Amino acid sequence: MGSLDIPQHGPYWNSLQNMLADRAELGNSRLLFYPLGNVSEPLEISYKSLETEAKQNACAIRCLEGFKEGRPVLIHVDNNWDAIIWFWSVLYANGLPVLSSPFSNIEEHRQRHIRGLSELLESPICIARADSLHLFGGAHGLQVHTVEALLVTQRSQEYKSREGQLKYRLDPAVLILVEIHLQAMYLGVDQVHVHPANVVSSPITFLDLLSHHRVSRSFAPNFFLARLVSTMRSASEHTTLTWDLSSLTILASASSLLERYGSPRNVITTGYGMTETCAGAIFNLNCPDYDVASGYKLASVGKCMKGIEMRVTVSSGDTISYRKLAAPNQSGDLEVRGEVVFSGYYRNPEATEEAFISDGWFRTGDKASIDLNGNLNLIGRVQDVININGVKFITADLQASIDQALGRRVDRVIIFPSWTGITEQVTVVYIPTEWPTRAEDIMEVDSLVVQAIATLATTTTNFRPDTY
Known part of the structure; x- marks a missing residue:
């Protein structure tokens, strides 16, 4: 987000559409999108243009056969601009x-996922790129309609002509919408979106x-910031680096190395959240x-x-x-409730009932403790996961996939996370069926392990497991 003065008491709107209308009327803020391979010439879009475009697209959506007010419209796109404009278009x-x-x-996983979406959302309209x-x-x-067929304005055609420059991976929806896009709009400031590969x-x-x-x-994930710290230390040995970070007040996880460029000492802001907590x-x-003083x-x-x-x-x-409150610093199950916590899973009463306790508290699935000063310390997950470059893999799923791939080539195989310095990685340990083991057999096992893990990945994580 651009530079801002945080209001003590923000304005009140009874809908997101009213918020956008207010900001569009002021006309002093914009969205900037840096496409893949370009960090010098962003696509600039004012809040007024966003509002106009969304309203015009909304007319086209309302004319689609099968559209009903209040019903889900699935948006499957792969760049932040498309996600934002069609989010607003459906709202309008x-x-x-x-x-x-x-x-x-x-293919099998994808089709199963798509059929599940269709069943859950009751065969909805779906908007996607051609x-x-x-x-x-x-x-x-699904009733699939393409973005290209729905574009109705000259401004939209301009976006379409630049669409090749905007083909970047969409950040998690809850992050881009809530923590970046809507928050910046609420504050009435510029917002900057950059393709992850660029940085x-x-x-x-x-x-x-x-x-x-x-x-x-x-915001930036831990693995990237670890890489940033390493790059800064290396670069500073060979050249003088000059940045002005005096406007930076919050960076959701970061490095104290930023202090020397003007950022406040507490710019590092560790935090906790999930889709269910917006x-x-x-x-x-x-x-x-606080953490240094506490010896954490x-x-x-x-x-x-x-x-x-x-x-x-x-x-x-x-x-x-039967549950009771944990003592300070005692490990237990983390539960949350409140206005920002969701009320239930869409059309899934069984999952909702399982996730919520009778008194309204939501089970997060995380193990944690709360210290004497009321600060939360995370310990792990109830269900084991491995976090690789910000992508979480369930350990049991990885184990099952590898077991199936290797079959009788090994007597025993186990997996666990290890730390590379910037992110977790999968470490695979196995006992071969024969010893000594031929080099070609080791290579085959290594290849099968990589393939097995790759089948579970829905996004690029850029990692290779260690095998022993």
Whole structure:
């Protein structure tokens, strides 16, 4: 986000559409999109243009056969501009926008996922780019309409002509919409969207953009920031680096190396959130000082923002169903409730009943503790996961996939996470059926392990497992 003064008491709107209308009328803020391979010439779109475009697209949506107000409209696109404009377009049509996650590269997994979406959303209208139609396959029940067919204005045709420059991976919907797009609009400031590959391949570019746009708030995953720290240390040995980060007030996880360029010491903001809490909802605004003073090896994720409560519970007595509050610093199950916590899973009462406790608290699935000062410390997941470059893999799924791929080639195989310095990775340990093992057999096992893990990936993680 661009530079801002945070209002003590923000304006009140009774709908998102009213918020956009207000900001469009002011006419002093915009969206900037840096396409893949370009960090010098962003596509600039004013809030007024966004509103106009969305209203015109809404007319086309309302004319689609099968459209009904209040019903879901699935949006499957692969760049941030498309996600934002069609989110608003569906809202202005009085539909319910549902942003799709990336599809799997494995045909069987992808088709099963699409059929599940169609069943859950009751054969909804789906908006997608024409070049992604081949992903949908045959009998799925979706009413697919292309962006190209729905574009109705000259301005839209301009976006279409630049669409080749905007083909970048969509960030998680809850992050791009809630923590970046809607929050920046609420504050009435510019917002900057950059293709991840532009900064992952050149971490210094991230700081260049923060400095150039006088950004006040931003987010980046841990693996990237670890790479950024390494790059900064290496670059500073050979050249003088000059940035002005004095406007930067919050960077959701970062490095104290930024202090030397003018950012406040507590710019590092560790936090906790999930889709069910509308993204980040618990933040540590005094990192790293609090954590260093407390002697923590891992940073606390802090306290709740307005609109959410948290607690940690443990089983009591002989029955798991009876819970009690954990003592300070005692490990237990993290639960949350409040206005920003969702009320249930769409058309899935069984999952909702399982996720919520009778008194209204939501089970997050995380293990945690709360210290004497009320700060949350995360310990792990109830269900084991491995976090690779920001993508979470369920350990049991990885184990099953590898077991199936290797078959009788090994006597025993186990997997576990290990740390590379910038992200977790999968480490695979196995006992071969024969010893000594031929080099070609080792190579075959290594190849099968990589393929097995790749079949579970729906996004690019750029990792290779270690095998022993």
